[in-house]
Amino acid sequence: MDVSRLPNHHPVPWDTNFDAMALGDMLARTAGRTPDAPLLQFLGRTYTYAEMLRDAQAFARALVARGIAPGDRVGLFLPNVPSYVAAYYGAMMAGAVVVNFSPLYSVEELAHQVADSGTRLLVTVDVPALYATAEKVLHGSALETLVVSSLSQMLPKVKGLALRLFKRSQVARVGYGADTLRWDALLEEGARAGETLPAVDAQSLALLQYTGGTTGTPKGAMLTHANLSINAQQTAGLNPFGDPAGEVFMGALPFFHVFANTALLNHAVVTGASIAMVPRFETKQVLQTIETYGATGFPGVPTMFQALLDHPDLAKTDLATLKVCISGGAPLPGPLREKFEAATGVRLVEGYGLTESSGVVSANPYQGMRKRGTIGQVVARTEVLLLDKEDPTVIVPDGVPGELALHGPQMMQGYWNRPEATKEVFVEHRGKRWLRTGDVATLDEDGFLEIVDRIKDMIAVGGFKVFPSQVEDVLLNHPAVKEALVIGRPDAYHGEIPVAYVTLNAEGAATGEELKTWLNARVGKHERAGEVVIRSELPKTMIGKLDRKALRAELQD
Template identity: 60%
Template sequence: MSVSTAAASPSQPWQGHYAHPTPWDTTFPPLSVPQMFADSAARFANRPLVDFMGRSFTYAELWRDARAFAAGLQQLGIDKGDRVGLFLPNVPIYVAAYYGAMLAGATVVNFSPLYTAAELTAQVADSGTRLLVTVDSSALLPTAEAVMAQSALEWLVVGSLAGQLPWFKGLAMRLLARKSLAPVPEQALHWDDLLVDAAPAPVTLDPEEDLALLQYTGGTTGTPKGAMLTHQNITANTRQVEAIDPRQDERDMIVGVLPMFHVFANICVLNRTVAHGGCIAMLPRFDAGQALKTLARVKATAIPGVPTMYQALLDHPNCGKTDFSSLRVCISGGAPLPQPLKQRFEAMTGARLIEGYGLTETAGVATANPYEGEERPGTIGQPIPGTRIRLLDKEDPSQDAPAGEPGELAIQGPQVMRGYWRRPEAALAAFAERPDGRWLRTGDVAVLEAGGYLRIVDRIKDMIAVGGFKVFPSEVEAVLLRHPAVKEALVIGVPDPYRGEAPRAYVTLQDGVTETGEGLANWLNAQLGKHERVDSVVVRDSLPKTMIGKLDRKALRTEVGLA
């Protein structure tokens, strides 16, 4: 990265007293994701990159597997620009598959392990994914098989979950936890069989043009859209996040419990750690007790997370017995960070818990409070290096908000996506064009406070933030309306002390039909991903409507006291 200088201006009030350790006007030269990994593998070959339940995988080992996977993909006929899907929990082969696919010139598509078969099928079709990688977990493989049977997916590659564990733990899983494993279908390829002992054919990548990642997001409408993230988007944001760490030369051990398929973890856990030469103590799912044990065992320096995760750690009975002395700083994202939670976590651990902000469309992170020095609790901090922000008029995005007034937050920087996959009209609506270029419209209303700290004051979007995941009301409503007893449905987010928000459904019933809210909730939740499940279904005589007869979500929130 390099540094340029520019005088502070009224539109950049953070520049005069920038709290991050790297100058705000730092620039980030073009860099591909495979080149970033290759550089780290060469520098840190014998260092551990992943600690998986006590088994260590070095940079050299995972770089070797990434190259072997790339060569295997090329032998299958995967070409530059083809899509390779990852339907994986946090396991070591995620690292090799992620970098190996990009080394072969493919575009990675991250799929949530929480997806139902219908959701996964839809995104496989939309993205044109040719090959899907998963593991032989009974929670994942049957879903992947169902997608293989009802989509144009050409290959299913299955890794052994037990085979990635320390020997004795893998044996115990095979013998004592067989129900957690699923048999690999005959038509599937085994991960180990796809690793080719040959150098992959070199692929020329243009970091600023070629796509590294399709990351699906719901946007403002709730319709899933693939954010097109280039290699430069990923590597620039990786370097931006590294640039706000004032202790870049110190030991780096990250607890990787945030799911890698999520863009927050993809940058702040995986790529940033790789670029830094650190190690990820990887956990396949979040369990507070296991996370605390792992944190103490590896003497973690950081554990990026979402507010509900920190709350769960504090609520666990072993929290007070855990040695947090190695922990330095934790970055919280995905949902607003409640101040009582921040204060309690910092008092318990002695580490700093800072709030950041970003979107899938910004590859992960756009603003953050500083790791050290002045912070402003309740704000999302200052723009990270290389990032520009402005506030747009809420009614007319072609104009800036009046000085001192709230406005829609807009972002410009090297991490901002190219657009939405096969949805040019959605991309057009997502940007505001100005003489100085395109500005990503976030849909969030913010105020710019003294020193250039941003505070989110409202959310334009209807999305519900559930423990760091985004739930789209329209999708839950669509499922609910398939029930023969349901006439109308509206889903809104209600406060939840643990998850931040929880979806709650309000329905009216067809004439002459009797059904209970509890019965509807049980029926509905059985068809939803875990993060989408409602806390209740409320049966009403009527739902509020606008003057033209459209169901009115805003009025419903007012009626139930949430406006």
């Protein structure tokens, strides 16, 4: 089925041409057009496009002066704070490759990905938990430099002073020195530097965005400036509401996530819109921010919309400016969508994307026709094939479910230093290279996609991907545990939660509740199990491997 010939209910025609831009040039272009327009609204302080461009350029010049060369990796270990935006675009202006790290990472996770990516310099903030983790990685890895931004300096003056004076426990004691630098001092250094910034090719690598696979081994998706800038324009093309520069996005999604990178940050910058940003999702603060700044659009994950629906302040919050909410990162439950729309009067549409596709592949239209239970129509210039689930060299007939494969200008170049994994995830058809998603889908006569199954074992917990093998590995360290299988169980709030099934050693003595408590103290928040079930045996394949698929089937019967 040729998607370019199917009905298109998005405002921008499927065959629209987009500009491949370096992301630093994209910021400079918008700042040149509307320098005084707000880019960020952060807890009462406004940052204009001109201010963010100035800081990004200063950071870029400081990096060049300190020997960061084109292609070197610069890591961001940050929540949603203004220094993230300046560091993101600034590193790219220097020709460096940005590596996003989740603020939820443990020391071991951060150290592993710093080593895998070859990150030379890492930017963080003086929040105690983040700084403590980053400092340990600095002194226990090949990381060369740590740059620490100050949360109080990013706040309005009164709030910043109050934080320094009365909430000192919320500010880390940073050991500045030759390898640990102040963010503001580095920007001053860059502002004085006379270094010429390199010309950055739009086809060069811009971002390493770590994802996982069926084995749970983290892999860095290699995304170019062209991948990211075009996906931002594809996302902007979904907007039917007129002048996009007038939009105000609710910035609750974490910027380190590829969904936020495209749907929030790059989307805003390419159009001149603004972002009303919060450091992390807190329901009451998000509701206040929507009302205070007149947010018009809210990209989020299903758990965010469930939390808004559950909060007592929802009914008394003025949502009149909010035109649409866009749900991604995990399947959107139908009852949640219906209840949210009934309670707010705001349309909640479901979309779909992947780390490997720069973030956005498809969405239901913001106005007019949509189909419930689908992930909508693909964005412009994106092509779809449905492949045989057992043999990806075969295209299934029209109307038959198949593994969703994608071709478009936003698809990644491959996995960082993982040629075999790259080879496995791409397939050749019709003279083009197609990205295999691992999701089984159907495509109807109107071009609407529906995900009907999942080949991969990943568990989607509130927009985060949990890899069962990693949780299983932790469980197997318990002396009582012999075998472990972890699968996802549907959950009304999180979408899914991990549930572990274990067998015990002959001498093992532990209850399911004891194992759950032990496990959840050793994994990330999104990896915590909702239950640990002890069984006498677990299903196995004919060759003796634990059979996750059979366990799922057994539990569904």
